[in-house]
Amino acid sequence: MKKIVNGLFTLLILLLLCLGFILKESGVFRKIAPHFDGTAEEINSPEGIEDLTIDHSNGDIYLAATDRRDSEKTGAIYKANTHQKDLNLIDISKEFPDTEFRPHGISLLKKHGKIYLFVVNHRNKEHVITRLDYVNDSLTGFREFRDPLMISPNDILAIDTATFYFSNDHSLPKGTERTIKDFMLDKNGFVVLYDQDKAEKVTQNMAYANGINISPDEQYVYVSATTEKKIFVYRKDPKNHTLEFIDEHNTGTGVDNIEIDQYGNLIVGAHPKMLKFLGHAQQPENRSPSQILKIVYLPETDYKFLQEELYLNNGDPLSGSSVGAYFEKKDGTNDLFIGSVFESKILRLHRNL
Template sequence: MRRLIKRISLVILVLITGFISHTLISTGFFRTIKNQFQGTILKKVPLPGAEDITISNTDHFALISSTNRAVYPPTEQEQGGLYLMDLKNKKFSIKLLTASFDKPFAPHGISMIKKDSTYTIMAVNHTTNEHSVEVFTFDGQNINHLRSLTDASMISPNDLVMIDENRFYFTNDHGYSKGIGKLLEEYGGLSVANVVYYDGNSFKEVADGIAYANGINFDLKRNLIYVASPRGFLIKVYLKKNDGSLDFIEDIPCGTGVDNIEIDGKGNLWSGGHPNLLRFKAYAKGKKETAPSEIIKIEYRGKGDYTVEKIYVEDGKIMSGSSVAAPFEDLILVGNVMDDEFLILKKE
């Protein structure tokens, strides 16, 4: 009987040790952060929690999603907004667009698309009561709220990408909202997050089995959907079909906890990421003062043919928890989850 108990205890010890080792290795805990950037920090812009940034190359402006987070995930209602930055004005000042929006608003992922002279903007919104996608129109000066979309499929929506004014994809970064399931997702890498498609009338799951589905973007020229899996340290590539369903093509190993994804004019992918996920987790909970930041650029030429380049790496003393890298000409706008400022970098 004692031998059996010892054997069972040994098996349990081995399993626990394996779980801890897997968690530490797969989250970048042992990675050495060496600062790297060929360029300069042009400006620090005072705006809290500039988690997502997307750019209009046509009209030369940036749209910024900002939420003042004390901790992440939030424990109470936060108030944030969508901000406009004129990229041709080198003062890089910002303007709040959603001051007249009278609902609780804590925007997360954003997307926009232009038709004729008007933009449609969508933003993931988190309130204490529900998750939603808020839909706006923007004429270059003024923003108007059109509608709110909610659905039971919005378990933990993170980011979204528009296909047109009515259709979009969004990611759920968790399959579980609480309990042991959520714990296993975050620390064990349980792959149960997903992508949901809205066809203008109804919602349906189109991709699953993802470890923390985060940033998402659409490559119109190649008809590809890219989904960031920071817990997997990779970007997943899918072919978009006419009915909105997705066919998986491949994973791109990124070596960092990729967050939001932006696409430049040449089709390159840019992502802000978290090279040490456990450090970021501690920072987000207020237990550490900083967390490292990283920017990568991916040149994707087709299945099995890509290069991943480190553009910016720093230990978090300048800015912690980078979540997006939006390129514009020789600039990179770098947002974050919960710092008080975001960065404008200038490449050499």
Template sequence: MAALKKALLAAAVAALAAFFGYGFHKINRISLASREMPIKPLRCHYLPYIEYGAEDITILRHGLAFLSTGLHDYLDLPFFSNESGKLYVLDLLHPNPTPVELQIKGEFDLSSFNPHGISVYTDAADDSVYLFVVNHPQRKSQVEIFRFIEEDELVHLKTVTHPLLHSVNDIVAVGPEHFYATNDRYTDYGAIQLLIFVLGLPLCNVVYFSPGEVREAAGSMQSANGINISQDKRYIYVSNMLDHAVDVFERLDGEQLVFVKSVPVGTLCDNIEVDHMTGDVWLGCHPDATKLSNFDLKDPPGSEIIKVKNILSDKPVVTLEYGDNGHELMGSTVAAPYEGKLLIGTAFHKALYCDLK
């Protein structure tokens, strides 16, 4: 009997060791650990006032850019300031574009503001501009809806919370109070989430929200991260980060999303922006995610910007547009193009203004 117990214990220990070995190997493989850093410079300069990240950036057709800054205490990302986050606006048609902090009016707790993904919706009926912001006060997830009033002012209209919006990463607005949002994890319990990750369970999703209906619009993703919409509003793009791909969905009547295809991009991509002139998809990406979790200034996390041309065609073209080993820019999360210019944001570092011509 004692020999049997020893044998069972040895088998259990061996199985556990094998599982942990498998998990370690899988984490390194998905995180692209020790991947050779792609290098491709651009003519860029740092945007003033942005010192602690511009996690998301989006640009209106007439050249007005909105920046979400100061994300902190989110998952295991590094952060260097506990100050509340801020929103900025930047006029790309100005000869010397400079970020201007947006003043937030209305009943809103600025002290706990922790902005993440953003999206802008322009109402065709009266040209009203609405700014949607993912917010993580006290590590929670909620969506704030603002109305852009004038050059530097936002009025807070509404806070959206719902059990289905439990770990919101990014958002794309499709109406004054209507949006799609991505959940980037299944649970906040670290051990359970790690197990889900190692087992490769596709438990992340996209949620559709309207005042009259909240439901899952698409599921079965390992990590739903950035989200955006095509020029003609017919397709939704989602960065399936851990699959190193962009998933394409067709948007049908009733706000149904139907999976069309997955486009491999070969790296861990975060937010998605769409060129308003060409329809090209631009992605801010992480070339080696282990350098984010094991942050070391001597070997910093790099930045990688990917463009996907003709994403809806049978042969999309994926190209590297910017690559840096972290000594210019650490932890790129978004790349927003505008008529020959490019804004690159990060999770916790600076932001770049680049010339593509």
């Protein structure tokens, strides 16, 4: 009997330690002190602008929107220009014939004198990568890419017209096993290179592979692992596009999409309290803090990374931030745009320098 009691006591201790680990890693004990050095403007938008990207040559901003609380609804791609005083979101995908179009991650490619938008597209029974040709405020043509390795694609990074990387946040289908492994920080996500009709895994496994982007000189590829709270850095081979792991940075928060500013700095959307974000996913009334980081990668230094928290709120006015994009205008003014997974608005923040 004593052995049974001791065994149960040991099991209870292990369960409590496991629970404490989950709560700590998800940010439950973190104190939120909202701050931003500037002014905030709320802009009404379609639901779920989970990802957006800016063309730094002209200030055009492209936004991927899908209502993730209604699986029957389809989404759209919108465009605006950061120089507009009143941001006017134009639906540039309204002529796109896909009746199951649900864009997620988005990547802008300017190549061969043309503009392309690559998007992760969650159709009813399959995930595809869709390349859209952008001409005169309209998406005029498209190509779809399919592969068995498109298991749970999240974000995308376009390299050429038929070459891109995408992150699989999981290698498991949705279900109980995947949920349990998420809480245990199981590393079953990874990055895939798709190059000229051939796909291959090009990174190690990581816990919830999410945002992906590239340095302006195309030397480094950055990948966020949300539940690991890390940014991984890879050296990109210029010929065959394979990736070599070289660095990692513990951000201390649930990092999501990665955008790159004019200077090559990483602007990262994040979820500082991940369990609150899960609650927000269930009910919009459950507010989840929004956070934007600026990360500078300095590979020639001993410390390698500099991290600055540009923005933090307690869930209002925007809940569940997933992406931030920073744009510096020629007149010296600066805008920080923030999108989220579920909200029907975005933020435009005018930052004081």
